[in-house]
Amino acid sequence: MVSCVYIESAVRDHPRASQLLQRLRKLPLVEIDHYGEVFNPRAQNFRLQKQNPAIIIAHKNKGQVLAAPEGYGLGGEHNYYFSHMLNCLYDCRYCFLQGMYQSAHQVLFVNYEDFGEQIRQTAARHAHKPVWFYSGYDCDSLANEPMTRFTEYFIPLVKSIDNAWMELRTKSTQVRSMLKQEPVNNIVTAFSFSDAVSHARLEHGVPSIEKRINAMSRLIDAGWPVGLRFDPVVYHRNYQSAFVDLLEQIFNRIDAQKLHSVSLGSFRLTRDHFRSISRLYPEEPLFAQNMNLDNGIISYPLDREREMIDFCETQLMNHIPAQTYHPCEWHG
């Protein structure tokens, strides 16, 4: 349940802020100068805050579009990401955001036009080459759609730029606003799935696998490019049978030939994020599993990771054309 709304004084009269305030009018409102005052202080407990997070309405001053980390994306040459919001409605225990931010409050930026301008400029710097813009790095792209109305602005924007591609990464079922628009070939909605055991134990608040397959199927039927992301694959005693079941469940409904892309990667976190999150959730089995530190990244020991990826890849290849597959490459 959302506990209160913080708003930067400078955006009080912004039309998007006014819309948000109208929706959230029953909640206490606190004026602030800059979202960092509330979001960044160290003396905050992400776990407690997640039980009743606040909404922070803010303006993103700079760095609206950033180069994507090495290995992120679908193998394109020019990869960028942008975040119209920080943090997420859902509460996946493996999510790195819990380790990255001090606060579980959700920051909603309202100056979409500045993001749009930077997207245009970035695409123009690589004229005639495909440039990928990933949304859903610091948040779930669509989960807050009824509030953020993200697609209303960003879909027409990306559609209007010849060499721009955009990935929306989501675990939500919020596709209604997309279904109201004409499909766009260079906008891919990528749905992330974990097997039913991991979903039940680790993905708190995330809609059921079935509901998400439904949402995917509706987008495909409407002509939208759709991708599948099996990342992170989490180890547990029955991960093999659970993964096989998940693929059955998905491909019973989804025509693999119609998928834009599929990617797969095992659970991993930077050492710092792993430490912070495991301190927040000391009772969590995910963090008590046998892990290795490799180049600043904590992940499964190499032989286990290899076994998991080999198994999952082999199963996937029984369903999808090889050219749609993009493994997540993160070993240096």
Next chain:
Amino acid sequence: MLIWVCALHCEAGPVIDYYRLKKSHEVRAFDVYHGDDMLCIVTGIGKLASAAACAWVAARCEREAALAWINLGVAGAAEHELGTLFVINKIVDAETGQSYYPAPAVTTSLAASACLTLSLPSDEYREDTLFDMEASGFIYSALRFSSAELTQSLKIISDNRRQQTGKNRQRVSELVQAQIESIDRQAAGLLRLKQQVAALEIPADSWQQLLSLAHFSQTQRNRLRVLWRYLGNREFESQALLRQLAAHNTASAIIATLEQISYRDSEEL
């Protein structure tokens, strides 16, 4: 431990009575009243007194698994009715301009407001904020020992443009007393949060017993702490584990055994 921080005895009195706190006779720096998992400290007036008292009491509670704080006191406001209780969601220090935000982690039906902390008494009433003389000192200090979710400030209006309670201590106590049920509900919510944090910590006695089994380097202690916290929170019985570990007499063998137990347990997710 839940720590009540009040500037004056007349503000603290209703809390002391309600929870039947007992005066501590061992300490002289501040008046302190104790109960089960709770204490109340009377700090004296002003933000410096409040900050000093918080630091002093936190040092005395350093063995506690988690500390939660409530700064309870009276405040002025331009228009609000005398006796109205507010949970404070923004504290501004008038002298430094610094803002603090107690995190709204406890679900509450109480009205919320900002509070401006002044260094000197004032009868200049501002429209959009309460004002007091302690909250900024309290939160500045309490946030060194606890997170913002466990650090709350509750203020009851004692003065407005039309009516002033001023130095009438009896009346201040009555205003606090009239809100004691609401104050108690807020405290209960905060105590639940505090217990969630405290429950994750390792009980001091089993930790000491574990350390006595072998000589652990600092790195080994860090690893041991992670493993022991995990197993404790998964409801492994600590005495049964300690008996099992007694067969091993080196730190690395103890850690290896606990790792194997953790790995097996966590495979189920």
